[in-house]
Amino acid sequence: MGKSFMPTYKTDEELKALQLEGLKWTVNHVWNGSDFYRERLQAAGVKPEDITSLDDIRRLPFVTAYDLRDQYPFPLRTVPFEKLVRIHASSGTTGKRKVMSYTAKDIADWRHMFARVYELAGLNELDRVQIAVGYGLWTAGVGFQAGVEEFGAMAIPIGPGNLDLQAEFLVDMETTVLCCTASMALLMAEQVEQRGIRDKVKIRKVILGSERHSEAMDQRIGELLGIDPKDIYDIPGMTELYGPGTGLDCRQHQGIHYWADYFILEILNPETLEPVAEGETGEMVVTTLRKEGAPLLRYRTRDLTRIIPGTCECGCVLPRHDKLLGRSDDMFIFRAVNIYPGQIEHVINNVPGVSSEYNIILDRRDGKDFMTILVEREPEADVAKDKEVGKQIEKRVKAEIMCSGDVEIVDYGSLPRSERKSKRVYDNRGQ
Numbered sequence: 001m002g003k004s005f006m007p008t009y010k011t012d013e014e015l016k017a018l019q020l021e022g023l024k025w026t027v028n029h030v031w032n033g034s035d036f037y038r039e040r041l042q043a044a045g046v047k048p049e050d051i052t053s054l055d056d057i058r059r060l061p062f063v064t065a066y067d068l069r070d071q072y073p074f075p076l077r078t079v080p081f082e083k084l085v086r087i088h089a090s091s092g093t094t095g096k097r098k099v100m101s102y103t104a105k106d107i108a109d110w111r112h113m114f115a116r117v118y119e120l121a122g123l124n125e126l127d128r129v130q131i132a133v134g135y136g137l138w139t140a141g142v143g144f145q146a147g148v149e150e151f152g153a154m155a156i157p158i159g160p161g162n163l164d165l166q167a168e169f170l171v172d173m174e175t176t177v178l179c180c181t182a183s184m185a186l187l188m189a190e191q192v193e194q195r196g197i198r199d200k201v202k203i204r205k206v207i208l209g210s211e212r213h214s215e216a217m218d219q220r221i222g223e224l225l226g227i228d229p230k231d232i233y234d235i236p237g238m239t240e241l242y243g244p245g246t247g248l249d250c251r252q253h254q255g256i257h258y259w260a261d262y263f264i265l266e267i268l269n270p271e272t273l274e275p276v277a278e279g280e281t282g283e284m285v286v287t288t289l290r291k292e293g294a295p296l297l298r299y300r301t302r303d304l305t306r307i308i309p310g311t312c313e314c315g316c317v318l319p320r321h322d323k324l325l326g327r328s329d330d331m332f333i334f335r336a337v338n339i340y341p342g343q344i345e346h347v348i349n350n351v352p353g354v355s356s357e358y359n360i361i362l363d364r365r366d367g368k369d370f371m372t373i374l375v376e377r378e379p380e381a382d383v384a385k386d387k388e389v390g391k392q393i394e395k396r397v398k399a400e401i402m403c404s405g406d407v408e409i410v411d412y413g414s415l416p417r418s419e420r421k422s423k424r425v426y427d428n429r430g431q
Ligand code: ZN
Pocket: 250, 251, 252, 257, 312, 313, 314, 315, 316
């Protein structure tokens, strides 16, 4: 094996010292480089020299997605333009896109972080990595590719879609690692099955990004590709924080190791903005420790998760957070209950006989809200049991989420699949 990309610290104390150093550097950097940040810090009554311990992070003001949109096209820019070498942007479903700018060092740091992903996933220099995610303004494609090159494996930068070419390359290039969204992986696994090329495919690992997916889905992808679902990894990532590649779940699949030597993760109660108790769910708030171009000071991600206490069995020193429970953006209110699609998904995953694909449909009739949950039957499951399975899901939804909905079991493959993110919630209630 070549060089290691794992962190250099060994103990929690060493990590904390590293984080404090990075926090001090960042506050200093934004104070000197960004009018926006300096004004915010002044308004909060904090100067760089006030940061003397990690707890002082709580004195810092928050940054939100609104701030990013407000400052379009170069939000949070903290260095002069001559230092910037690239921008990336996330899709903006409403309003302006979030654009982030990078210095050469930011790009190098990101590449290093991404190489660490491949190291943690157990790749080696002989691996051939088919990168079936979007290229361009997205942080995805180029991030996956730069990491492969830094790590020393071979990148196959094919991009998303084009299933014929994907299938051809899986065989001809002898691809060993596939990187894509969960929906795309399922689509490709089904293609491998349909085309009868499973014996010719050499995939040994799959890295899934940018979309929540269930264990049932991993199971199905693993089954169709002929690999152990343990070899299917989850990669988190958001444009604001470099892009994907800032963490990975290890082979234990007990949460996502995140790169705590590059950023601090706080889990806060989204209402009070106070820290939750260790292990409790709250909003993920991120502060970068080395980012130059557009650093983040307590950026509110709107993602809900929790820190997993204790050390991982894999022995890795990097701390872990749980899978994302959902985003407050995805949240819908049904009969006065706040519901995240992830909660429904969790219920479905624990009921045998159904696949991981589901849709939630919300309607309003005579002033009253109704929820219908469509769930796909597993390919080999018995149609005669649909009613019983549906009732079981309804019962669990009621018990676990305190709301009632009607469950309809539909044929396997009948719900829309997409190569990007699958839409799960269809809200027809109007305003
Ligand atoms: Zn681990």
